[in-house]
Structures are given as structure tokens and as C-alpha cells.
Amino acid sequence: MSRTEIVEKLRADIAVIERRNAVVRPVPLGLPGIDTCLPQGGLARGAVHELRGSAASGFAAMLAGRVTGAVLWCVDTGTRANLYGPGLAAFGLDPQRLIVVRCPNQADMLWAMEEGLRSPELGAVIGEPDGAVDLAASRRLQLAAETGGVLGVVLARGPGQRQRFAPSALESRWQVDAAPAPAHNRAGSCWRVALARCRGMPLQEHVQWMVERDGTTGHFIVADASADRPADPGLGQTPAGQPAFALGRHG
Amino acid sequence: MATGREAERAGISAGMTLANARAIQPALRAVTADPVADRLQLDRLVAWSGRYTPWAASEGADGLFLDITGCAHLFGGEKALCSSIAGRLRNLGFALRIALADTPGAAWALSHYGRNGSIVPPAKTVEALVSLPVAALRLDNTTVSALARVGIRRIGELHVMARAPLSARFGPEVGKRLDQAFGALREPISPRMPSAPFRSHIECPEPIALREDVGRGLDRLLDDLCKRLDSAGRGARRLCLSLYRVDGEIIEIAVGAARPVCDPIRLARLFGERLGGFDPGFGIEAMTLTAPVSQPLPTADTKPLLAPTEEPEKHNRLLAQELAPLVDRLGNRVGFDRVVRLSAVASHLPERAARPRPALASSLRFAWPCGPARPLRLLDRPERIEPIPSPPPEGGDIPPERFRWRRVDHYILTAEGPERIAPEWWAAGLPGLRGTRDYWRVEDGEGRHFWIFRHGLPRENRTLEWFLHGLFA
Numbered sequence: 001m002s003r004t005e006i007v008e009k010l011r012a013d014i015a016v017i018e019r020r021n022a023v024v025r026p027v028p029l030g031l032p033g034i035d036t037c038l039p040q041g042g043l044a045r046g047a048v049h050e051l052r053g054s055a056a057s058g059f060a061a062m063l064a065g066r067v068t069g070a071v072l073w074c075v076d077t078g079t080r081a082n083l084y085g086p087g088l089a090a091f092g093l094d095p096q097r098l099i100v101v102r103c104p105n106q107a108d109m110l111w112a113m114e115e116g117l118r119s120p121e122l123g124a125v126i127g128e129p130d131g132a133v134d135l136a137a138s139r140r141l142q143l144a145a146e147t148g149g150v151l152g153v154v155l156a157r158g159p160g161q162r163q164r165f166a167p168s169a170l171e172s173r174w175q176v177d178a179a180p181a182p183a184h185n186r187a188g189s190c191w192r193v194a195l196a197r198c199r200g201m202p203l204q205e206h207v208q209w210m211v212e213r214d215g216t217t218g219h220f221i222v223a224d225a226s227a228d229r230p231a232d233p234g235l236g237q238t239p240a241g242q243p244a245f246a247l248g249r250h251g
Numbered sequence: 252m253a254t255g256r257e258a259e260r261a262g263i264s265a266g267m268t269l270a271n272a273r274a275i276q277p278a279l280r281a282v283t284a285d286p287v288a289d290r291l292q293l294d295r296l297v298a299w300s301g302r303y304t305p306w307a308a309s310e311g312a313d314g315l316f317l318d319i320t321g322c323a324h325l326f327g328g329e330k331a332l333c334s335s336i337a338g339r340l341r342n343l344g345f346a347l348r349i350a351l352a353d354t355p356g357a358a359w360a361l362s363h364y365g366r367n368g369s370i371v372p373p374a375k376t377v378e379a380l381v382s383l384p385v386a387a388l389r390l391d392n393t394t395v396s397a398l399a400r401v402g403i404r405r406i407g408e409l410h411v412m413a414r415a416p417l418s419a420r421f422g423p424e425v426g427k428r429l430d431q432a433f434g435a436l437r438e439p440i441s442p443r444m445p446s447a448p449f450r451s452h453i454e455c456p457e458p459i460a461l462r463e464d465v466g467r468g469l470d471r472l473l474d475d476l477c478k479r480l481d482s483a484g485r486g487a488r489r490l491c492l493s494l495y496r497v498d499g500e501i502i503e504i505a506v507g508a509a510r511p512v513c514d515p516i517r518l519a520r521l522f523g524e525r526l527g528g529f530d531p532g533f534g535i536e537a538m539t540l541t542a543p544v545s546q547p548l549p550t551a552d553t554k555p556l557l558a559p560t561e562e563p564e565k566h567n568r569l570l571a572q573e574l575a576p577l578v579d580r581l582g583n584r585v586g587f588d589r590v591v592r593l594s595a596v597a598s599h600l601p602e603r604a605a606r607p608r609p610a611l612a613s614s615l616r617f618a619w620p621c622g623p624a625r626p627l628r629l630l631d632r633p634e635r636i637e638p639i640p641s642p643p644p645e646g647g648d649i650p651p652e653r654f655r656w657r658r659v660d661h662y663i664l665t666a667e668g669p670e671r672i673a674p675e676w677w678a679a680g681l682p683g684l685r686g687t688r689d690y691w692r693v694e695d696g697e698g699r700h701f702w703i704f705r706h707g708l709p710r711e712n713r714t715l716e717w718f719l720h721g722l723f724a
Contacts, residue, residue: 054699057627058724070574077589080632081722085593085605085617086625091724095593096617099574099610101581102589112581119577178698178724186665187624189724190698215624 011200027067027151033209033222034193039200047171047199048117048141048152050133055191058091058213059176060126060153062220065092067151069123070099072116074109076130077102090218097123106130110137117144117152124151132156139169172198179210182223187215190223253284256346286312295499296340302495302537303336305450308440314362316355316440325452329370337368343499352376355440356432360387360406376433381407388428394421406432449487449542451475458497458534462527465494465535469522472540473515480545486511489544490518494529495537502529506583509590509611510575511546517576521583571611578610595619599672601629601720623670624692626702626721633718636703650691650703656719661695668692669705692723700724 001009026042028035035041043049043063051059064071071093073083085095103109109129116125125145133141133154145152154170173196181190194208212223254265261276272279293309300307303326306318319332326332329351337349350361352371360380361369364387371379380387383406386395398421403409409417409429418426430436451472459465469492480487488511494502506521549572581590591607594615598604608615619625638651639660650666668691688704695701702721709715 054697055724057722061627061724070570072577081628081630083593084601084626084629084721085595086601086619087627087629087721087723088593089619090624091627094617095595095605096615097570098592099578100591100593100607101585102591103585104589108585112585115577115580121573121577178700180664180696180698181694187667189694189700191724 015200027063029063029220030066031209031211031220031222034195034211037195037201037207038198043151044171044199045151046146046149048138048145048154050154050156050168050170050173051176052156052173053175053177055176055178055189056155056174058189059174059191059193060155061088061091061093063151063153064098064124064126065094067123069121070097072112072122072125073098073100074103074112074116074125074127075100076109076128077104078130079128091213092218092220110141113141113152113154114144116148117141117150118148119150120148122148122150124153126153126155128155128157130157133168133170135167135169142169142171172196182212185212185215188213189215289313295501296345298493298501299495299499300336301493301501302452302454302539303332305541306440306442308442310355310359314359316358318355318440318442319351326454333368333370339499352379354432354434355438356389356428357434359389360432363387377410380432381405381410385409388425388432390425390428394425397421398425449476449479449483449485449545450539451479451541452537452539454537455535458536460531460534465526465531465538466519466522468538469526469540470515470519472538473518476540476542477513477515477518480513480542483545484548485545486513486548487518487542487545488512489542490521491541491543492522493539493541494531494535495539496531497533497536500532502535504529507587508575508579509582509587509609510571510579511548512575512579513548517579520576521579524580524584571613575611593617598678599675600678601625601672602632603678605629623690624667624723626692626700626723629702629721630719633704633720636717636719638717648689650693650705651717654703654717654719656701661693661699661701663693664696666691666693672704690720 026038026040026044028042045067049063064073075083083098083100085098088095088098101112103112106129109127110133113125113127113129116122129137133156138154141152141154175192175194175196177192177194179190179192181188189212191211191213192208193211210223211220213220254263254267258272258276258279263272263275263279269281272281289312293313293315296315297307297309300315300317304317304319304322306320308316310316317336319329323329323332326335333349333351337347340347348362348367350358350365350367350369350371352358352361353373353376357371357376357380360383361371364383365379369379384395384404385398385406387406388409390398398404398409403412406429409425410433414426427436431438453468453471455468459468472492476487476490487508489505489507492504494504496502504522504525506518506525508518508521512518578587578590587609590610592610592612592615593605594608594612595617596604596606604619634656637655639653639655640651648669650663650668653660653662655661669689670691672688672690674685674687686707688706689708690702690704693701693703700723701719702723703717703719706716706718707714
């Protein structure tokens with residue numbers, strides 16, 4: 001038995017121990033560069049994934065747009081930035097499929113997410129818990145998702161450098177930040193997508209991609225498979241020099 | 252002054268002055284009357300009577316009317332029902348007189364002036380009432396004394412008299428009360444709560460306190476109620492579970508459903524969350540389940556929901572049918588007004604173009620006109636931003652170089668726009684910003700996209716204000 005075969009077998013054994021043999025087919029992101037990196041060729045359904053960063057909502061909307069079935073989005077009643085129907089469609093999520101539940105507190109939010117994750121008639125459940133999701137809560141969410149086979153997404157607040165490595169039972173953890181759009185795609189947007197951890201995948205430092213959304217067609221592409229490239233620490237900052245000023249006039 | 256049983260034994264009677272009573276029995280304990288608390292207690296007793304019949308109402312300051320039509324057999328007959336009520340109320344510390352008759356008037360007369368616990372067999376009202384004093388007809392004191400002056404003291408004497416001279420002399424009240432007592436005039440009882448047509452009740456052989464036992468009782472009630480609903484072709488929109496505690500308290504748990512439901516398992520799940528949260532006290536001895544609101548069950552669409560079909564209306568219906576159980580569970584915990592879908596409204600103003608509507612509402616629209624990009628999130632009210640440097644009032648249609656929002660500066664690297672949105676003259680009465688707005692989608696140095704607008708036109712000769720209205724991603 002070769003070395004790779006042993007590793008494969010061990011992985012399969014671990015999957016059985018972790019009760020993951022029943023994992024239904026994953027949700028491909030439709031982004032070949034990322035899908036091939038993920039252990040199952042996509043995001044695991046029946047699991048909860050954590051997103052943080054300035055563009056996490058858009059990424060979540062894109063994910064929700066890629067599953068069939070209704071989408072439950074749990075938001076806080078206190079939020080001032082409400083989900084906007086006409087804008088969701090641009091990210092691939094048809095507002096017709098969306099149910100928004102406004103939860104008055106964190107306990108209700110986690111409860112509503114669990115209820116949704118246990119409902120197989122749903123396609124995806126997205127939640128925006130106000131505080132950190134601790135280990136127990138994340139385990140409950142993960143178990144609920146395994147029961148219902150629903151794709152779960154937790155939108156974590158803040159940059160969360162500290163919480164980034166907090167223990168969690170969630171399937172994967174992503175950092176999605178906005179990045180300056182390239183000159184040829186001014187109407188679109190660009191995200192720096194970094195995979196911080198993913199179950200069943202060896203931990204690699206700085207697995208990140210640049211994902212671009214075409215402003216006219218709304219398609220997503222991986223612009224720059226910059227895996228193995230360390231994140232540029234200066235990219236997130238405001239450029240010190242004179243800001244470039246380009247003005248596009250809409251017809 | 253009202254008196255207790257011990258005081259009466261000592262020779263004190265109701266209506267005495269306190270000084271006289273003190274003279275007879277110096278150890279008398281006097282408590283100030285509290286009519287409000289009495290009233291509330293009476294209301295609680297009316298609710299408590301709901302375990303016997305849904306038709307219960309209070310009468311005067313100290314009476315209860317229970318319409319037990321069709322209920323007596325549930326408790327082993329009229330005699331058993333009466334002794335059950337009397338026994339339980341005595342255990343709760345109340346002194347009471349009880350009577351059962353064909354009409355409320357006759358029952359009132361017997362309970363106040365007849366033998367305690369008397370039960371008048373059907374159609375024997377006249378015989379039961381003839382020997383009672385006329386005051387038993389709920390007549391006021393002046394009428395009673397006027398009748399006494401002409402020698403009429405018993406109901407029997409009044410009953411045989413010709414009605415016309417009686418009314419002419421003593422007013423219409425006497426005739427009305429007579430007719431009410433003998434059933435010639437209907438006297439409806441208005442119940443405390445609108446009577447639910449679907450109702451199910453069980454008495455527990457032993458008081459129960461465990462949540463599991465209450466759940467089992469609820470399952471039986473739901474089975475029974477759903478059978479009735481089903482045979483009527485209806486589903487419950489609202490259910491109310493009343494738990495009668497041994498100490499006379501009543502716990503009421505209400506749940507709602509967004510669409511009519513007639514499935515015991517689904518309804519039990521709606522209660523599931525709520526069953527743990529009450530204090531059973533010394534135990535629960537009876538449970539009543541009512542469906543105050545019910546609707547005809549919709550004909551089931553059996554086709555499963557696959558993908559958005561070409562008919563949005565049909566798709567919407569299928570989706571609603573499939574998601575109703577989930578929406579009900581969510582709605583019962585956080586409130587049905589908080590489980591919403593974003594419905595389209597024909598309006599140019601961004602804040603009016605999408606409106607949250609109940610998730611299972613039937614007439615939802617999701618078709619927004621195609622046009623310039625809209626943000627993913629819209630602030631519930633636009634937030635003022637500070638343009639730096641402040642552009643000149645007559646400046647062209649360009650956004651500022653940089654703006655400050657929530658105390659953070661954002662450099663604008665690229666901007667797309669303007670998109671001019673004019674206020675709708677037909678909606679001028681609505682609150683909000685009135686002026687013309689020019690929207691830009693701007694990107695800052697970090698690649699974040701904002702939706703900002705300038706309020707007002709340079710030539711409108713007013714100060715231009717800038718606002719941030721939405722966030723992309």
C-alpha cells in the first residue's frame with residue numbers, strides 16, 4: 001500500500017468515525033479553482049460553514065443561489081442594514097426563494113437556525129449571530145445540519161482575528177473581503193476569498209483566491225488562483241497615495 | 252358589611268354597621284372591601300368554569316352563570332356535575348350556593364332563595380319556583396316592597412295574576428323577569444370568551460405535573476380535536492390550551508398557524524416549545540383545548556416542489572404549502588410578523604420598492620424591473636455622510652473625493668453614476684426625503700462598494716446633502 005493510499009484510507013476511516021459517510025452530494029461553488037481544492041469538490045451540504053469579512057454577505061448570497069430549495073436568512077431585529085430584494089438577485093439569489101426571519105436575540109437566532117437546518121425542505125440557512133458562536137452552539141448547529149441535510153452558513157461579525165482560531169465544530173471557515181475591482185471590470189466587484197480551515201483538508205497557510213463578479217453578466221470567476229501566495233498585508237489598507245479617480249457614467 | 256360563616260355564628264349579620272358588630276363580638280376582624288379584587292377573582296372563576304362549559308359568564312358582583320347544555324354527561328350527570336363544582340370551589344375556600352334549572356332566571360332564584368344544591372328536572376320550573384319569595388325574580392327593592400304592600404309575596408301568587416294590570420302597575424320589569432324565569436323569554440348568557448366551535452376536554456384521574464404527562468394529555472386532545480376539525484373539513488389557525496391547576500389557577504398557552512392545520516403531529520410540535528415554560532404548581536387536574544380560529548382546509552397540491560416553475564403564482568403556493576410547518580414553528584417563537592419575504596412594490600424610490608410581507612401571504616410579487624445595480628443591503632434610513640472636501644454647490648455631477656461615514660474616512664476610487672431618482676408626486680404625503688436624488692455606486696480603497704446619493708439638485712438653490720443608502724456585499 002502506497003503512502004497516498006494509506007492516507008486515503010485513513011481519511012475514509014475518519015469520515016466514518018465522524019458519521020460523515022452519509023454526507024449528501026456537496027454544493028459546488030461553480031468556481032473550478034476553488035472546487036478542486038475542496039475535499040469533496042464543493043461545500044459540504046448537511047454542514048455549517050462560517051464566513052467572515054467585509055464581503056461575507058455577498059458570498060453567502062452567492063452560495064445560497066447555488067442550492068435548490070428555499071433559503072432561510074436569520075437576521076437580527078436590531079440590524080439597520082436590511083436585506084434588499086432587488087440587490088440579492090445580482091448575486092444569484094432569487095428573492096422569491098428567500099424567507100427572512102428577524103430574531104430578537106441571539107438565543108432565538110440560534111434556535112431559528114437550528115429549526116431551519118433540521119428542515120429538509122430548505123436548501124440553505126444563513127444566520128448572522130450577533131456574538132461569537134461558541135463550541136457548544138456550533139456543535140448543535142452542525143448536528144442540526146446533518147439531520148436535515150441543509151447547507152448552513154454563519155456570517156460572523158467583525159474581522160475576528162481573535163476568534164479566527166477559536167474552537168468550533170463548524171465544517172469550514174472562510175474569510176471573504178472586498179478587493180479593488182480590476183480596471184476592465186469596473187461595474188463588477190472583486191473578493192479576496194481565503195479558506196482558513198476546512199474539515200477533511202490538511203491545513204494549509206494562505207489558501208486564497210481572487211473571485212471576480214462580472215458587472216454585466218453577474219457571473220463569478222476565479223481571477224487569480226493565488227494559492228500558496230502569502231496575503232499581501234498592505235492590500236487591505238487605503239492606498240497612501242493620491243486615489244485614482246475614474247468615473248463611469250451609467251446610461 | 253358582608254360577613255363570614257364564623258361571624259354569622261356569633262350573631263353578626265350582613266348589613267350591620269361595624270360599631271354594632273364590634274359591640275357583639277369585640278374580636279371581630281374587619282377587612283376593607285376591595286371591589287376591584289372581587290371582580291378580578293370573579294373573572295378568574297369564570298375562566299375556571301371553562302373546564303365545565305365554554306358558556307360561562309359572571310352575574311352581578313358575586314354570581315356565575317354556567318350554561319351546561321350538552322356538558323353534564325361528560326361529568327357523570329347533572330348531580331355529579333353540581334357536586335363536582337361545589338366540592339372543588341369549597342376546596343378552594345369559597346362559600347357558595349348552587350342550583351340547576353331550565354333557565355338562568357330559575358337557577359338564580361333557587362340558588363339565592365331555594366335549597367342549596369337543588370336541581371330542577373326539565374319542565375318542572377313552575378313547581379320549583381311557586382313557593383319562593385318574589386325577590387327571587389331579581390326585582391329591585393322598591394318593586395318587591397310595592398308588591399308586598401298589595402299582599403304578593405310568593406312567585407306563585409304573581410304567576411297566576413293577569414299580566415296587563417301587573418305591567419301597568421309595577422312596570423315591565425316584573426313581567427320580563429317572570430318570563431325569563433319560566434323560559435318564555437330567552438336570556439342568553441354572553442360567555443367570557445367567544446365560544447370556540449371546536450373544543451376538546453379531558454379530566455385527569457390524578458393531578459399531573461410532569462411535562463411528559465402534559466404532552467401525552469395534549470396528544471389525546473389533539474387527536475380528538477383534529478378528528479372533529481377533519482370531519483368539518485377545516486384546519487385550526489389558532490389553538491388555545493387551558494391547563495386547570497389544582498389550586499384554581501389556569502394556565503393558557505396559545506399557538507398560531509399561518510395556514511389552517513389539521514395534523515396532530517404538526518400541531519403538537521407547535522406546542523412543543525411552550526410546554527416546558529409553565530409552573531404546574533401542585534398539579535394539573537384538567538385540560539381543555541380549543542380552536543378559536545379555524546378555516547377551511549385548502550385542497551392539497553400534491554405535486555412536489557422542484558424548481559421555480561414558469562407560473563410564479565403557482566410556485567408561490569407550492570412553496571407556501573411546503574414551508575408552512577417551518578414558518579409556523581418560527582412564527583410561534585419570534586412572532587409571525589417577523590417571518591417575512593421581500594415582496595416587490597412598484598415604486599422608483601429604493602426604500603419603497605421592497606416591502607417585507609408575511610412569508611405565506613398569497614399575493615407576493617418578486618419581479619423588480621431590470622436597471623442599474625442595487626445594493627445587497629439597504630439601510631432602513633439613509634445615513635448622512637460628510638463629503639470631503641465639500642463640493643461646490645454648483646459643482647457638476649461628480650461625487651466627492653472622499654467621505655466620512657460612521658467616523659471612518661473612505662476614499663472614492665471609482666464611481667458609477669449618477670442615477671437620478673425623482674420623488675413620486677403621487678406619494679408626496681409619505682414621510683422621507685422629498686428632493687431629487689442622484690445615486691452613485693462608489694468603490695473605496697478596500698474594494699468595498701457603497702451606494703451614496705446627493706439629495707437635491709445644484710440648481711434647486713438649496714444646500715446639498717449627501718447620504719449613504721446601501722451596501723453592496
